[in-house]
Amino acid sequence: MRGDLGRLAADRLATLAACSAPGPGVTRLPFTPEHRAALDLLKGQMEAAGLATHLDAAGTLIGRLDGPPGAPTLLMGSHQDSVREGGAYDGIMGVVLPVLALEMLRADGVVLPFAVEVLAFADEEGVRFPTALLGPRALAGRFDPAVLDMKDADGMSLRAAMAGFGLDPDALPGLARDPSSVLGYLETHIEQGPVLEAADRPLGVVTGICGIERHPVVITGETGHAGTLPMQMRRDALVAAAALVTEVDRLARATPGLLGTVGTLTVAPGAVNAVPREVRLTVELRAPDDRVRCAAGDALAAYARHVAEAQGLAVDIVRSYTQAATPADPVLSDRLSAAVATATGDPAPRLPSGATHDASAMADLCPIAMLFLRCRNGISHHPSEFAAPGDMAIAVEAIAAFLTGLKSDAVRAS
Numbered sequence: 001m002r003g004d005l006g007r008l009a010a011d012r013l014a015t016l017a018a019c020s021a022p023g024p025g026v027t028r029l030p031f032t033p034e035h036r037a038a039l040d041l042l043k044g045q046m047e048a049a050g051l052a053t054h055l056d057a058a059g060t061l062i063g064r065l066d067g068p069p070g071a072p073t074l075l076m077g078s079h080q081d082s083v084r085e086g087g088a089y090d091g092i093m094g095v096v097l098p099v100l101a102l103e104m105l106r107a108d109g110v111v112l113p114f115a116v117e118v119l120a121f122a123d124e125e126g127v128r129f130p131t132a133l134l135g136p137r138a139l140a141g142r143f144d145p146a147v148l149d150m151k152d153a154d155g156m157s158l159r160a161a162m163a164g165f166g167l168d169p170d171a172l173p174g175l176a177r178d179p180s181s182v183l184g185y186l187e188t189h190i191e192q193g194p195v196l197e198a199a200d201r202p203l204g205v206v207t208g209i210c211g212i213e214r215h216p217v218v219i220t221g222e223t224g225h226a227g228t229l230p231m232q233m234r235r236d237a238l239v240a241a242a243a244l245v246t247e248v249d250r251l252a253r254a255t256p257g258l259l260g261t262v263g264t265l266t267v268a269p270g271a272v273n274a275v276p277r278e279v280r281l282t283v284e285l286r287a288p289d290d291r292v293r294c295a296a297g298d299a300l301a302a303y304a305r306h307v308a309e310a311q312g313l314a315v316d317i318v319r320s321y322t323q324a325a326t327p328a329d330p331v332l333s334d335r336l337s338a339a340v341a342t343a344t345g346d347p348a349p350r351l352p353s354g355a356t357h358d359a360s361a362m363a364d365l366c367p368i369a370m371l372f373l374r375c376r377n378g379i380s381h382h383p384s385e386f387a388a389p390g391d392m393a394i395a396v397e398a399i400a401a402f403l404t405g406l407k408s409d410a411v412r413a414s
Ligand code: HGY
Pocket: 124, 125, 354, 355, 356, 357
């Protein structure tokens, strides 16, 4: 089985990439037909590896390999969803590779003294709804029912989308796991940056994950004829929005460690000869230090209100999503580093993650560790996102070594 691990991983990911809405790259949003198609494929892969599968109330596909009675469970996984026009590896590779590792251990006749679950979370990107991490937050008992009323661009609520997917949102609180029943969580993910490629290393171990917050903003003015409404009478929503976009960039450049992005912006009525009445945009802030990020979020909200008031506009800005910065667990990360050394012959480089992950929320349940794979030119959230089959084969070996390394730990702990 080992010989073609990388090819097998690449083929499975190529098949999963076809579970996408039309257009460049991969667009697989949560609770959509593309999501359902991907789950059907992942279910087959999990069951071929000897895992018992079920879909939980958050839309997380769970593949479970039981351990001895009463044994704790090691969780692995990542997210099935993608951004719009994204790549074939972000998230879903972290489901495919652990399943291959379990398939390989099964073929080798290895029996682990603990249970294992591979999790395919429904929604990590937060692209369809202004919230994210529904699955891991439910497992951690941190689920906020208010997010069920959040709506997508078509006005469908998260609750309705989940019900349409055959799920019962009212069962979400019951998903919370007993922390004492969980050994930890390992997430395997492409780096989405240039560090490992520059170091010519296939794998790295994550030291911590940055914090993140998102603010949907609506600025409202008044439309009018572009040729007849005098400038001094205008209440142009786009002028205030442009000032806010510029301030996000200025503040981030001036604040060490802070990254600020306005990734979406729509204008209404959106006519070449009409004064913009309404602008909807999103402000996203990230930093390894939560205090820096929160202070920036508060400052930008105050700035938005000040600019809007000065121009006679209305503004609605709300911190709709926050995930605190998350250190990786040192013990689990040392185990992972030893496993990488077993698979590659070298200790793994350690590096922070500027991207956020399901592990950010899983840290509220159990110790977390992350395995990074180098990706070509550090590109991600793009159709040309790529991880080499050879690197994926090494990662499968490292995951298998991590599991068998834990084997002795678990035995010592029991
Ligand atoms: O945005 C992120 O960092 C992640 O890919 N959701």
